[in-house]
Amino acid sequence: MSNMSTLPKLIYIADDEKNIRHLIKSFLEKEGYQVIAFENGDKLFEAFEAKPCDLVILDIMMPGNSGLVVCAKLRAISIVPIIMLTARDTEEDYISGISLGSDDYFTKPFSPVQLTMRVKAMLRRVDMSEPEKNGVSPLIYADISICQDKLTAHCHEKELGLTNTEFTLFVYLLENRDRAVSREELLNKIWGYDNAVETRATDATVKRLRQKLTQAGSEVLIETVWGYGFRIGANQP
């Protein structure tokens, strides 16, 4: 990363599950952010009043004030980007109806890579609006260019029309272009930490991805590393 020269961004997390808290914290710290975790939303709010941060991640289901309440309170005093976490099924419907200012939300179990991508994109965006930086440098590989803000992938001006999973997987492979990635790893990073999907789910997604790449006439290919996983590569046209 080249623009990490400025101050590291500060991120607050609130989740009553110690495990999740740590998981998110370590993932984001690896990206170079400064992360402080709280065991409930009220403590986070207190801290925020004392010292505002650049982004907030809030679990909804927590002792004390619900994440929703904290979100509203935060939103009342700040436009800090907020990401909400919800347990699948339990609150999902409830949430989708309400939108009191969170900028995004994830259902558990979420994909660490996707969460990280989203955080990066959000921070990039606020970073951009303050100075007058114009564009984000897209992720480029051979004839493929990816806009992580728009979540689009282009090949020669043509949109690939990737779905969510495909996009995340593709970006992950691209970011690890210098090595082979195992199926296991993909499962954990893309699908999430306690998923219960078969390993072949990766194959299915890769297959669809390959198809779209081929259709678009890209020279990029997802090579198979037999008995292991995949690796990004390109034809020499």
Added chain:
Amino acid sequence: MSNMSTLPKLIYIADDEKNIRHLIKSFLEKEGYQVIAFENGDKLFEAFEAKPCDLVILDIMMPGNSGLVVCAKLRAISIVPIIMLTARDTEEDYISGISLGSDDYFTKPFSPVQLTMRVKAMLRRVDMSEPEKNGVSPLIYADISICQDKLTAHCHEKELGLTNTEFTLFVYLLENRDRAVSREELLNKIWGYDNAVETRATDATVKRLRQKLTQAGSEVLIETVWGYGFRIGANQP
């Protein structure tokens, strides 16, 4: 190794079979890592809470909490790389359905050399992401260069297209370029510790390897040590 100047990496292993524990331990220690072995996962987890390590190797079938549970617990508090070991057949199906965060897994009996390679690759990767080291120095011998991250071998820009076994065998010979390696040794290190394959398996693999080397026009050759095994060498062109 040139970048071993930093602190030695710390690796935790949990396996109830004393033999396996020691086998892995000695292999990894020979690579310069600091290794601590535990007889079950719970002890490992305790130790990890007290002092985190850089990589974890977990057997699944163990007294006390299953390796799976420990893996999930670890994953919840850390993104430390985890490698799981499973007995073939016994739990494989069971496993394939579950994937709670291990970064990789091996089925017993596994190849010590491959396990070591994988460990090295993983640690190299995390090592790389912290500072801004760019490339990994490839393993080079004569006109052959090997990228252990991509699992590829090149000769004059040309990919050799080695299979898994071929690759592992080749790397092993290359790393022991200064001596002859017996068939027995290869069988143990590459094929695994309690395999039941015929000795001829090595010959078949070496034959294919030689063929691919010749086809690629490499000057590297695998010499035969009569009545013993093989040794790497090269033509003086």
Added chain:
DNA sequence: CATTTAAGTTAAAAGATTTTCACACAGAGG
């Protein structure tokens, strides 16, 4: 030399893994 033992070659069999395809299922949006 003849003999014995080891190594190299093959091709076929056996084994694994990946790819493909069709279908089921769930959520999103009319």
Added chain:
DNA sequence: CCTCTGTGTGAAAATCTTTTAACTTAAATG
């Protein structure tokens, strides 16, 4: 509700790898 889309699964088909077994060739030995 119904339809559409995105996704995961199962099973067959296609591939790719590895092992085995039979046979040939080469090296040592007396």
